[in-house]
Amino acid sequence: MSNTTPRVRELNLYRQYFNLVAAGTKTIEVRVKYPHLADLAAGDVIRFRIKGTDETCEAEVTRVTEYSDFEALLDGEGPASVNPDTNRDEQLANIRKIYPPEKEALGALAIEIQLVR
Template sequence: MTDATTRVRELNLYRQYFDLVAAGTKTIEVRVKYPHLADLAAGDTIRFSIKGTDETCAVRIVRVTEYADFAALLDGEGAAKVNPTATRDEQLTNIRAIYPPEKEALGALAIEIALL
């Protein structure tokens, strides 16, 4: 479903997460609640890419849910939806390696996605 009102956002992903999204096995994308992402909404399109490549993967946002932190997000959404290849604790360590505590303090977004 694409029309003149559909918003398209461009976001980068690391290869390992891009491959899971492209395969349809990663259905929850995790982001810090940065001000520029606060208006993400169901129906929007995200075009993921791997920085420095021309590879892209388009998804539709099904819903966006806010959490206080990444632990609450993983517990609320289920770790397997975020990364089916890693345990909850591995994922929490990996996410916190990407986003330091001052970023996590902004809040966490669980973005449920579906391949287009």
């Protein structure tokens, strides 16, 4: 029996994405492969927070997959898992508003999550 406690990471989300995670309909979180996320792994817990508020929800990481860019990520994961309310082209544009080309060049992470109730 293991006594290891899952690592908890805290990540900020915009309200629209937070609401989808909290509802359990967003199952893939998209991030740039920043050094602080390089060791993110299945079993870790992410505490999502709306920046500047006390609103949080927690999700368990079930898988992390690295892609060369956001287009490959959306093609590999399917846009409905990233944002069920928006089509692929809109999602790509929205992601690239958040992450400029020099950030995308670091690599894209598809973080599969399951809401912790």
